[in-house]
Amino acid sequence: MLVKDVMRHPVLTVDERATLRSAYQVMQDHQIRHLPVTRSGRLVGMVTDRDIRLAVSPLAEGGPRHLEATVGSIMSQPVLCADPLDPVEEAARLMRRRKIGALPVLEGEELVGIVTGIDLLDALVTLTGVEKPSGRLEVRLPDRPGELGRLTQFLGREGINIHSLLTYPDDPKTVRAVLRVGTTLTHRIADMLRVEGFNVVWPPHKPGPK
Amino acid sequence: MTVPVVYHPSYQTYTFGPEHPFSPRRLEMLTSLLEALGHPVPTYDLKPATREEILMVHAERLVRRVEGCSAGEIAADVEHYGLGTGDTPIFPGMDEAARWLVGGTLEAARMILRGEAREVLQLGGGLHHAQYDRSSGFCVYNDLSVAIRHLTRSGLRVAYLDIDVHHGDGVQWIHYDEAEVLTLSFHESGRYLFPGTGAIHEIGKGAGLGRKLNVPLEPFTQDESYLEGFEAVLEGALAWFRPDVMVIQCGADAHFLDPLADLMLSTRAYQKLFPLIRQYVREYAGGRAIYTLGGGYSLDATTRIWAMLYLLLQGHPLPERLPEAWRHHWEGQLHQALTPTLHDAPDAQPKIPRRPEIVRHNRQIVRRLLETVQPYWK
Numbered sequence: 001m002l003v004k005d006v007m008r009h010p011v012l013t014v015d016e017r018a019t020l021r022s023a024y025q026v027m028q029d030h031q032i033r034h035l036p037v038t039r040s041g042r043l044v045g046m047v048t049d050r051d052i053r054l055a056v057s058p059l060a061e062g063g064p065r066h067l068e069a070t071v072g073s074i075m076s077q078p079v080l081c082a083d084p085l086d087p088v089e090e091a092a093r094l095m096r097r098r099k100i101g102a103l104p105v106l107e108g109e110e111l112v113g114i115v116t117g118i119d120l121l122d123a124l125v126t127l128t129g130v131e132k133p134s135g136r137l138e139v140r141l142p143d144r145p146g147e148l149g150r151l152t153q154f155l156g157r158e159g160i161n162i163h164s165l166l167t168y169p170d171d172p173k174t175v176r177a178v179l180r181v182g183t184t185l186t187h188r189i190a191d192m193l194r195v196e197g198f199n200v201v202w203p204p205h206k207p208g209p210k
Numbered sequence: 211m212t213v214p215v216v217y218h219p220s221y222q223t224y225t226f227g228p229e230h231p232f233s234p235r236r237l238e239m240l241t242s243l244l245e246a247l248g249h250p251v252p253t254y255d256l257k258p259a260t261r262e263e264i265l266m267v268h269a270e271r272l273v274r275r276v277e278g279c280s281a282g283e284i285a286a287d288v289e290h291y292g293l294g295t296g297d298t299p300i301f302p303g304m305d306e307a308a309r310w311l312v313g314g315t316l317e318a319a320r321m322i323l324r325g326e327a328r329e330v331l332q333l334g335g336g337l338h339h340a341q342y343d344r345s346s347g348f349c350v351y352n353d354l355s356v357a358i359r360h361l362t363r364s365g366l367r368v369a370y371l372d373i374d375v376h377h378g379d380g381v382q383w384i385h386y387d388e389a390e391v392l393t394l395s396f397h398e399s400g401r402y403l404f405p406g407t408g409a410i411h412e413i414g415k416g417a418g419l420g421r422k423l424n425v426p427l428e429p430f431t432q433d434e435s436y437l438e439g440f441e442a443v444l445e446g447a448l449a450w451f452r453p454d455v456m457v458i459q460c461g462a463d464a465h466f467l468d469p470l471a472d473l474m475l476s477t478r479a480y481q482k483l484f485p486l487i488r489q490y491v492r493e494y495a496g497g498r499a500i501y502t503l504g505g506g507y508s509l510d511a512t513t514r515i516w517a518m519l520y521l522l523l524q525g526h527p528l529p530e531r532l533p534e535a536w537r538h539h540w541e542g543q544l545h546q547a548l549t550p551t552l553h554d555a556p557d558a559q560p561k562i563p564r565r566p567e568i569v570r571h572n573r574q575i576v577r578r579l580l581e582t583v584q585p586y587w588k
Contacts, residue, residue, distance in 0.1 A: 133292075133339060133346045133379060133405030159296050161289075183297050184347045184376065184404040185231070187470055202402060206469055 004084035007113030016072030034102035045075030135186035138202035213523040217333040224307040231507040232348040246536040258309035267355040269343035280305035292345040308350035311335040315353035318500040336504030338378040369453035374461025374504040375471040377408025389417035399426035410579040420586020428568040429472035433479035448494035461504030462515040
């Protein structure tokens with residue numbers, strides 16, 4: 001999943017000469033929290049609703065700014081940006097590390113979109129979501145080459161369609177694979193996997209007929 | 211007054227093969243048990259639903275593909291319609307077999323509309339996963355939604371109650387924006403079980419907002435916690451909605467012996483559930499209800515639960531032991547021991563170590579659900 005798949009566009013921007021009052025109004029009107037700031041159409045900074053509220057408050061360093069002060073006088077720069085072809089996890093990592101809530105997306109010099117923390121939450125919902133009727137399988141795999149392949153090949157042979165697959169490190173030697181599979185018969189599949197030597201975490205084994 | 215039963219031997223033609231859990235054996239065992247108990251189930255003078263009746267809730271492109279599969283002309287894209295999968299394999303005659311089940315549930319609706327009966331037991335159907343343009347989870351056509359739509363087109367308000375262990379997704383999505391249909395599904399949480407939906411935030415849209423209710427329960431939920439949530443949600447919802455009729459899918463797969471799912475109900479829970487449902491039907495739905503079967507894949511437990519449903523609806527006493535001859539016959543057929551009594555053996559249930567946590571979690575789910583939907587109940 002790439003930044004271009006989750007970013008919002010077109011992007012609302014303000015000129016650096018806009019007043020704090022008008023920039024704040026734009027954000028209120030559109031229910032957004034981040035505005036890229038431009039000079040002659042080129043991206044030069046970012047301003048957030050919080051930046052503006054702080055700038056005009058008595059708590060501001062050096063005293064409150066006037067509401068008619070320019071956005072350019074308080075914007076953050078230089079701007080951290082993303083490329084449309086960056087994977088979403090890279091954008092997430094950058095935002096996390098630099099503690100920022102949004103990244104403008106630049107294609108060359110052109111501002112083509114913006115991605116925010118909320119868009120990344122949406123991506124998480126899509127990645128882990130239930131798009132089609134499906135059951136859940138959770139398998140603990142040894143952390144070595146070919147194990148995931150062995151699992152998916154088994155499911156392929158059984159004619160089980162995989163709707164989504166997530167893996168994450170479990171302990172130093174194992175990886176957890178969480179799959180949404182297009183079947184109600186996950187208990188049956190789990191028991192077959194156990195026979196094949198897989199460590200199935202979910203669903204649990206149920207005793208058969210007495 | 212006895213409750214009329216809609217049943218036809220053609221229901222048993224709905225079969226995906228000997229290894230498949232949704233087996234007509236369930237009906238065979240049930241009807242033979244009822245007969246052995248002195249209550250033979252008569253064949254109802256029934257016709258399968260017509261193509262036009264199926265089209266009341268399904269896309270023509272789905273119906274066309276089911277008809278093709280049924281006749282052995284299998285379109286290349288049938289998997290996109292949920293057909294020819296491990297869960298819902300293709301079999302010759304599947305279109306007509308599915309239309310028989312729809313025909314039965316629809317006939318139950320007609321009996322109520324004609325005023326012939328207030329309660330009807332459809333001894334089949336309950337195919338709640340089938341969606342507008344997709345067969346799913348053993349369900350080719352959605353008999354419940356066809357009946358519900360027939361009732362709403364006749365001007366009735368319908369409350370649909372689903373106690374199958376799987377979320378009643380097909381019914382929910384088909385009526386998702388309808389004001390005149392309330393759906394309530396009690397199921398094992400979709401976090402763990404097929405079909406994955408049925409979370410508390412699925413509350414309907416448009417005119418249907420606040421009228422689709424889901425109670426996703428923790429795996430290993432037992433009788434007491436289930437019944438607590440059931441009463442907490444159902445009574446308030448019905449007292450507010452005041453349906454003209456209820457449609458109740460009585461899947462038996464929330465039982466602890468069920469091989470496909472992880473809830474832990476005993477037959478004692480069902481003995482409380484069925485009369486409780488009837489009490490609500492009398493108090494809030496003018497006494498009108500259609501009961502259908504549904505999921506239930508432990509042949510042992512499912513037969514006993516549905517026999518109990520039948521006997522309770524007819525006002526017959528519940529036997530303690532099942533007829534020996536019947537049991538020996540089926541033990542021979544199935545090569546497995548069957549429970550000799552109508553109820554589970556007292557010590558049959560495993561201990562659940564996480565029980566307090568499960569009870570607490572279910573309580574919280576119920577509270578959050580009610581907080582979410584009650585603002586719409588005005």
